[in-house]
Amino acid sequence: MHYDYDVIVIGAGHNALVSAAYLAQAGYRVGVFERRDIVGGAVSTKEIVSGYQFDLGGSAHILIRLTPIIEELKIERYGLDYIELDPLFFSPSPDDDSMFFYRSVTRTADHIESKFPGQGEAYHQFIQDWLPFSQTVRDIFLSTPGPLQLGKKMMFGPSAKMDWQQALGTILQPYGEVVDQYFTEEKIKAPLVWMAAQSGPPPTEPISAPFLLWHPLYHEGGIARPKGGSGMLTQALRAHIEAHGGAVFTSAPVEDILVENKRAVGVRVDGDIYMSRCVLSGTHILETLHHLLPEDQRPLSANPRVGNGFGAILRLALSEPVRYKAHPGNDARIALQLICRDRQQIMSAYADYLRGEPAQDPPIVAMTFSAVDDSLAPPGGEVLWLWAQYYPYELANGQSWDDIEDEVADRILDTFEQYAPGTRDKIVGQLFQHPLWLERELGLFRGNVMHLEMSLDQMFMMRPSLTMSGYRSHVDGLYLTGASTHPGGGIMGASGRNAARVILQDLQKKIY
């Protein structure tokens, strides 16, 4: 058989690009086909308002900094320039008090101690208690999931010396309650819990504590921004693939995966056939299984839970920098700004969501990366992102996002104005990405930025399903990567790296 490529990759999300880069670096011929006119999927950047670079998906690069991907692929040679953020988090309160979390644990604990005696020590204890556990979880994220592997890493990894009997009592709890074991001050608890809420499950969900217990790793890996916008990561991955002989096609939607003798052998794009030894799909799992595979190859039982959206983001181009009442200094703008009064605010927003309504008074993560990168806005200008939760994709009473989007965006701004008055007067342009927008433009079904819900029943060897969690699908030669697979959503690339390892093993065995 004539092969156009060794591996055809469907979609150019960052995970698919990471896989393609490892395969190309290993000497295999790779062809990547992306539906949109730019690469990156939910890690891309475009000039939406003249002179202002808008990220269209993820912005805070945290998880990928905990992996060896950047060094192994030497991505910084292909145009990626990471800018470190320190402070990491800024948390203003309605009474104009505020708090910072720095890259250094000691500096953070000292800062907390100066505000709330005794609480800095508690912060130290929290980090010390859970650093080994979070490091083990990170190691699990960097390998193909399986029950044996999970147990082995827990027992012999960085967490080997933990008292598991005691630890389990905490790990099985909802993350919204675990903070009570360490802290007395709501002003410390609220930002920690709000950051833990970013993966989607609410603070009351059982066995969700790991979203909070992951916190020590923010100090280890830090938070960074690619200079020029989040999409510079995926642009650099594309440059890497092309420099290693790979081909990347944009505006090239895959229509079908070709299956012959029960084996994936290529794809059809715009009526043209491309053949390959195997196929890797980095799209949403529902796109791969329900739209791209021939009908007689679709699995009967794979129906992972996508949920009902959970977040929305208002992107603003401003004529002047944001100025917080609680802390007008520049360091507030460098950090991720965690705007959450208390845990009750998260729960009230979640209660609105459960009723099928947009949050009335949403907690917000505000980001102003023009504070560290002057290429994002014209001189003196600012880009401001306001990520808010919770927002259902499917609204109650038959309402449509097209009808309510302006009113909902306005409400997010109202909440933000309480902390940074005058922001509204600085707006020169905007984009509101609600759950329906995310589905239409980025292919994120039902607006779930993590593809599938990130609850325990859909993590590790259950993501996207028990039979497909090893990056192999039910069809020979069809591999899977992306947020629909282990370890899930976020800018990490671990799924892409893990999938590449599986494919490389199979290619080296010459099974195709």
Ligand SMILES: Cc1cc2nc3c(=O)[nH]c(=O)nc-3n(C[C@H](O)[C@H](O)[C@H](O)COP(=O)(O)OP(=O)(O)OC[C@H]3O[C@@H](n4cnc5c(N)ncnc54)[C@H](O)[C@@H]3O)c2cc1C
């Ligand atoms: C608004 C928003 C904010 C976020 N904020 C953060 C953040 O700050 N930090 C963080 O870590 N994470 C964040 N995330 C989550 C993170 O960005 C995503 O989980 C992650 O980027 C998903 O990557 P992926 O590799 O699974 O692919 P995706 O980005 O989902 O890409 C899949 C690609 O496949 C393409 N495709 C689909 N169908 C076809 C087809 N038939 N043919 C060809 N191509 C096809 C799509 O066009 C897309 O490019 C955010 C996401 C969003 C949307």
